[in-house]
Amino acid sequence: MMRSAAVQPRTPSSSTKSPFNKENKEAVSEGKPMTGRDIFGARVMSEPRVRVRHALSSVNASRQERCSIGGVSTPSTGIKGYDAVTPSSMTKEDVEELLSLKMKGKGKFDFKGKSEQMMEYIRKLRACIRTLQLSEETLIREKEETCNQLLEECKTHRTTEEQLKNEKAEVEKNLLDKKSVCKILEDELYEAELERKSLLAEQEKTTEVLQEANSEVAGLLEDLEAYRKDLESANEQVIALQEINKRLQEYNASLQMYNSKMQTDAATAAETISKIQKEKSAMMETLSSLKGHSVALQEQLNQAKESMLEGATHRKLLMDEQEKLRIELLHALETEKQQIAQLGAMSAELDAYKECTRKSAIELEDLRAKSVLLEGENAAQVKELTGLREQIILANAKLQMAESTVVQHQHEGAEQKAIMEDLQQQLSEAEQRIREGDILRRKLHNTILELKGNVRVFCRVRPLLPEDESSVLEEQPVLQYPNSAELLGRGIELVQSQGQKHEFTFDKVFGPEVGQQDVFVEISQLVQSALDGYKVCIFAYGQTGSGKTYTMLGNPDDLEQKGVIPRSLEQIFESSQVLSSQGWTFQIQASMLEIYNETIRDLLAPGSKNGTPSKQFSVKHDQNGSTSVSDLTVIEVTKWKEVSSLLRQAAQSRAVAKTAINEQSSRSHCVFTLRISGYNQGIDQQVSGVLNLIDLAGSERLSRTGSVGDRLKETQAINKSLASLGDVILAIANRDQHIPYRNSKLTYLLQPCLGGDSKTLMFVNVSPDARSANESLCSLRFAAKVNACDIGVPRRNTHMLWGSQYAGSREDATSVC
Known part of the structure; x- marks a missing residue:
């Protein structure tokens, strides 16, 4: 039971599915076996397509769960902050809160409560992973759509390029024809010049023949000029086609850059998913390794804190008692001063009465009686003052004892800390010896x-x-x-x-x-x-x-x-x-x-x-x-x-x-x-x-x-x-x-x-x-x-x-x- 309860949620190190995935248990087709195993993240193979099987992975949703992610909400669970979270609505803050969530039971040995919370925690982790998988699938679909668009644009570009090549070939062919015609005309012009020379030699003989020859030469020159204009327009068309081809090349380069950007975004998303999973795995391992050590240190710390709190409480009580005694002492001293002042006044009055009323024995007896009473009260007050002084001395002694106790506790805490550091050093040395052994x-x-x-x-x-x-x-x-x-x-x-x-x-x-x-x-x-x-x-x-x-x-x-x-x-x-x-x-x-x-x-x-x-x-x-x-x-x-x-x-x-x-x-x-x-x-x-x-x-x-x-x-x-x-x-x-x-x-x-x-x-x-x-x-x-x-x-x-x-x-x- 302890081993089954100790099963911890295991996080995959990447966004790929588990190598032990058996989620699809449908009947097997009778087709030929697939040739190729997807262990590198890519595959080139024929149908039927099969999923990657990665072994020793702990999280893998079934096909039915993936089909129902977008339409069925996750039931209420009781974990604070995740009662209504669905895979499609989970945000980055929900993921961070889920990773920072700690299992809390009713007590230290409440394994059943912790196990129930752990099962719900595992379910939420699966929901989080399914959300990340959906995001990855969306990115893959967008990438495929972009690739398809790029392929279509490439096909259109190739078609346009072929058309332009054909038109260019036709223009070049026409240009060659024009050049051949031009050459022929030049040859004819040369012959006409020769004929003109002969006609000039015979000008005196046949003026009419010379005029006809001149008109023929003028017509040939006009045709030559027209051919030259056609040649210039053909050259301009070639330049325009070259500019169109250049623009198409620039458009193709921009499409390639856009495709590269989409691939980079997809890789970044995959790296982010892998980083999140690795961080969670490291947190879970650190938590499990430090749990036992933290409990022992917490117990020692709690004991030391309790001792310190007891000493501080005792010291505070003594300080309060000392303050009360000081206030009472001041009040008694003030009362004593007043009584002494009254006693002095009465003594002076008594002297005056003695000097003034020697004649009356009754008044003298009264004054003596008052004097005796005042002396008795004075003696009682002196006795009370002595008791108060003894109480102050006792309070000071208790305060010194409390301070010495606090100092002793501080020394004991320092000794315990030194012992703890020594034990940690011994533990690390023992672990090193164990590794070497x-x-x-x-x-x-x-x-x-x-x-x-x-x-x-x-x-x-x-x-x-x-x-x-x-x-x-x-x-x-x-x-x-x-x-x-x-x-x-x-x-x-x-x-x-x-x-x-x-x-x-x-x-x-x-x-x-x-x-x-x-x-x-x-x-x-x-x-x-x-x-x-x-x-x-x-x-x-x-x-x-x-x-x-x-x-x-x-x-x-x-x-x-x-x-x-x-x-x-x-x-x-x-x-x-x-x-x-x-x-x-x-x-x-x-x-x-x-x-x-x-x-x-x-x-x-x-x-x-x-x-x-x-x-x-x-x-x-x-x-x-x-x-x-x-x-x-x-x-x-x-x-x-x-x-x-x-x-x-x-x-x-x-x-x-x-x-x-x-x-x-x-x-x-x-x-x-x-x-x-x-x-x-x-x-x-x-x-x-x-x-x-x-x-x-x-x-x-x-x-x-x-x-x-x-x-x-x-x-x-x-x-x-x-x-x-x-x-x-x-x-x-x-x-x-x-x-x-x-x-x-x-x-x-x-x-x-x-x-x-x-x-x-x-x-x-x-x-x-x-x-x-x-x-x-x-x-x-x-x-x-x-x-x-x-x-x-x-x-x-x-x-x-x-x-x-x-x-x-x-x-x-x-x-x-």
Whole structure:
């Protein structure tokens, strides 16, 4: 219950839909499989179009919810400020208020109230995301409309340009005709001049003939002038056409600038959405990490504040009491002064009476009696004054004690603050030691496993999807994680609906909250071994929709969602650059193929998008344990960008289709191979390593997928090859003499990884959905068998060129690890 209640809303790192999106569960058409996977944000493919499946994302609205966003308002929830907010009316202020909202329960342990508020908070987050998705779709539609308008304008421009070209050609043709006529006329004029000369010579003989010749020459000159005027008008038309063409070019440039602006606005909107989601994710992580520490500090602060308040209250009471005593003392002193003054006056009067009334004894006795009374009152007042002075002294003593208590509390607060800072320093040092110890543990663990020769198995659980959470809230979680020190991070328990519990232990277990970077940290040492001359194989296994492709590929263009393959390649190139300073030079070659319906396809070959292999490929193993595929395209790469373009090309060519339980399901096994050859001239040593990264197709149950036609054939081929892989693992575990590698193309291709001298790691991906409990149990059992297989000690492939006694040496792992 605590684990299910601790499910936090997970924010996608980008505006794209979740890689585990299963929102559309309609029947699958019987068309041909799609060739191409959208892992780069763009796709060029034929119908049917399928949506992108990004694994390990927690927020994805269903198709029915997207259809009803514009017409149905969100019901009242009770969260202040969001009772009437709908996706279409949510503003930036609503989003900021939603992000700043804090969950408040009736008490510290009011988990039910906080859970209800959290569910409503998740619903509001989904509404916010749907609003952002609608905005993105609107921008995309506007972009498409603009592109269509641009295409129409381009077509109109091309039509106008062709017309102008045709008119220009006609004008040029007419101009050539005019020039030819002009030349003819010039020739005729020349002949006329000759004739005129002859006529002038004969002028004296034939005057009439000369006049006719002159008139003919004048007519020819007029025609020539008319032709020249026509030529000038034709030139003016050419200049006008050139100006029109220039204006059309300027209009085309303005259209291109407008299109670029629209694309920039769309990219800005996408970046804004991604920034908002990242900021919210950072806030949620910071809140969860500081919650426990804040509670402890708040308790200590409250205790110190209470002590300070008590001391201040006590001090204030003492000050008030002292003030009252001072007022009473002043009043008593004033009364005493008055009485003393009265006593002096009475004494003077008494003296006067003594001098004046000695004659009267009665008056003298009266005065004596009054004097005695006054003396008694004076003594009482003196006694009262003494008591007041003692009270003032006592009040001053209490005030000094209160001040000393306050000072003591201040010293204690400073000591507690120093202790807290010391504890924080010790905590940071302990965390650093834990990180260093964890790195050392991984290295030692890798060394032990290499010496044992076992296949390493990592288990990864994908997060719950929205449709999964609805079923989990009513039931006990299917997957649980032991908290004991021995099994922490390595154990996983699967609880079936009948209550039966199955326990499994692997080399590492990743929960749904673990990101791509944390997963890669665990295998980075294994990837590094490929540069050291080892054969390394990493493959993902699990049912369809469990997150295999997300684990292996992810989204190479997103820093946080990049999978094992792009991160491994980045590390390979970065490490090769570091080793180059030590005298090493590396040659890296990449190839990528898929096994579709027991047929090998070259994903990097030109023209591989049509889905039909142009060649027959065969797998060959040599005596040194190396594997090769005949006629397979091998491309030499020198940097990560080149490999990224190859991955993009291969993803577009891979067979992908929609099934009833997965929006975009891989219909083939994909194998990416990186061959690394290194040479160090200083020590005259050569190493040869291979890195195989494999994304297996997911196992499927026909009862759930309902596949027919081509999908049925693909499912049968996938299940057959995975069953052959299970037979090979069983034979290796039983140490049979015959291992049935040739039962399928997949097992025969993986023969060096399963039975050779390579370092092999398997990711078993499972789903937390209760409906997939049986498939998850089968995957975990298969992974346990793989983990128990002994495939031999990995060996390093090195070649010392300076000594024949070392030529072709293959070092044992025990001597290099």
